[in-house]
Amino acid sequence: MKNRFIFMALLSTALASPALADSCADLGGLTLHNVDITTAATQVAGTLPPDPMSAMTGGSPRPVEAGAHCLVEGKIEDREGVNGRYGIRFQLRMPTEWNGNFLFQGGGGTDGFIAPAIGAVPSTGSTATPALQRGYAVVSMDGGHDGMNLDFTADQQSRLDLAYASIGKVTNTAKTLIRTYYNNAPDQSFFMGCSNGGREAMMAAERFPLEFDGVVAGNPGFHLSSAALGGVWDVTQWAKIAPRDAMHTALTEVELQTVADEINRQCDALDGLEDGIVAAYKQCAFDPEALRGQLSDDKLDALVAVMDGAKDSAGNAVYTGWPWDPGIAAAGWRTWKLGTAEVPALHEVLTVPSTGAVFMTPPQTVPQDPDFAALAAEVADVGGYFDADETYLSTFAQKGGKMVIFQGIADPIFSAHDIARWYEEATQDTGAGFAQLFMVPGMTHCGGGAPAFEDFDPLTILENWTAGGETPTSMPAKSPALPEREMPICAYPLTAAYTGGDVNSLSSYTCAAD
Structure with missing residues (x-):
C-alpha cells in the first residue's frame, strides 16, 4: 500500500x-x-x-x-x-x-x-x-x-x-x-x-x-500617471513663450548652459570640490532669481514654473517639482523637455498623447489648455492599477x-x-x-x-x-x-x-x- x-x-x-x-x-x-x-x-x-x-x-x-x-x-x-x-x-x-x-x-x-x-x-x-x-x-x-x-x-x-x-x-x-x-x-x-x-x-x-x-x-516611472501630468504641464508652460511646433526655441542651449553655470556658482562647492558636479544637492538652496537679467523675464518665469512642478488653478501640486542640477544643460534633459529643431520634445510627441490614451477613460485627446485639477481626477482611476x-x-x-x-x-x-x-x-x-x-x-x-x-x-x-x-x-x-x-x-x-x-x-x- x-x-x-x-x-x-x-x-x-x-x-x-x-x-x-x-x-x-x-x-x-x-x-x-x-x-x-x-x-x-x-x-x-x-x-x-x-x-x-x-x-x-x-x-x-x-x-x-x-x-x-x-x-x-x-x-x-x-x-x-x-x-x-x-x-x-x-x-x-x-x-x-x-x-x-x-x-x-x-x-x-x-x-x-x-x-x-x-x-x-x-x-x-x-x-x-x-x-x-x-x-x-x-x-x-x-x-x-x-x-x-x-x-x-x-x-x-x-x-x-x-x-x-x-x-x-x-x-x-x-x-x-x-x-x-x-x-x-x-x-x-x-x-x-x-x-x-x-x-x-x-x-x-x-x-x-x-x-x-x-x-x-x-x-x-513608478508614479507614472502623475508624472505624465508633469509632462503635460511642461508643454503648456513652454507654449506660453514659444510656438508648439518650435518648442525648442523656448530656451536655447546657450541659455540652458547659463542656468547650469549659475547652479554651479551657487551650489558646486557645497560638496567640498568645485568640479561641475553638485553632489551635495540636498544642501543646494538654489535661488533662480539670480538668473533675472541673464535670461529674459518670460523665459525665466516659464523655467521656474516648470521646475516648481505641475499645479492646478488653485496652486495645489499635481506633480512634484525638480531639483536644480547642472545636468539641465545636458542633451538628455533637452530631449524630453524642449526638443531640437530636428526632433520635437518627447513630452510633446510621447507624454501628452500617452496621457490621454493610457490614463484617460476612454482613451482621448488631452486639451491644449487643460484644467489640471480635472485632469488629475481623470487619470486617478487608471493610475490606481498602473502606478507602482x-x-x-x-x-x-x-x-x-x-x-x-x-x-x-x-x-x-x-x-x-x-x-x-x-x-x-x-x-x-x-x-x-x-x-x-x-x-x-x-x-x-x-x-x-x-x-x-x-x-x-x-x-x-x-x-x-x-x-x-x-x-x-x-x-x-x-x-x-x-x-x-x-x-x-x-x-x-x-x-x-x-x-x-x-x-x-x-x-x-x-x-x-x-
Missing part, C-alpha cells in the same frame, strides 16, 4: 510538470497552457547587437558578447482583441554555463518591443557585465502589445498587461522553461529595468512579492527581498524628489533594510548627463546584499566624461563629500549627512 501511494505521488508530480528537455530544440515541442513557442534553438557564442531601444530602456547601446545559450521565443495568450491581435511576446536566453539565477529584464516607454534579453545594467553609460554574461537566464518581453503606437490602449486586457499582469505571466512561463531545461528551479530571481522598466521592477516587488528575491529599479507606488511591502521584506533604486537627479521625466518621497514613506510603512536609494548627480534619464557618474553596477550591489552582505551605503561610480575620476554614489539621504587628496580616488570621498 505504501509503494502504491509513492507511485501515485510520483505520477501526480509528473502529470503536473512538463517533461524535462534533452536539448534546447526539445523546448519547441513543449505544451504549456496559453503559450506558443515559436523559437527554440541553440545559439553559439558570439556578439549580440546593441539594444535598439536603449534610449528608452537604458540598455546597452553597445554590442555585447555572449556565450553559447538556448534561445526561446514565444507568445503568451495569443488572442483576437478589440482592435487587432494581442498577446505577450517574450524572449528567453538560457546560458550553457548557468549560474543558477534568473533575471527579468524590464522594458521602456510604453513597451511594444522586445529588447535583446541580455540583462545589461540599465544605465547607458554603465560598463558593468550584463547578466547573461554572468550566467543568468534572462527574459525580456513586449508588455502585451506589438508596436509603439497607442492603439493598444483601446483593449482592456492589453492595458492590464502593460500595467502589471504581463510580469506575472512571463515570470511563470520563464521559470517553467528554466526548470524544464536545467532540471532545476532558479536559486534566485531578480528583476532589473529603467524608466518604465524601473516601474515594472517596483511592480514586481509590490504585486509579485513571492516571485522575486531582489530588484534593481532605475529612474523608475505602494509603500507597504511586508511580504517582500519578510522573505528577505531587497530593492536597489538609482535615480538621476537631473532626470527630466521622473522627479528625483518624487522617488525620495516614496522611499521615505516606504521605509516608514515597511521598515528599514529592504530598500536603498542612490541619487546620481548630473545624470538625466537612464544615463547621460553633463557630466554624470553614470558608470556603476547596481546588480553586483544587489547580488552581494541578497547573499547576506551588509546593507550597501554607497555604490562606486565613474563618469564617461571624466574617465580618470571615481566617486561614491551614496545611499539616500547621504551625499558624497570630498575629504581631500586625489580627486580621482574613491578613498578621497565620504558619504555625509546634510
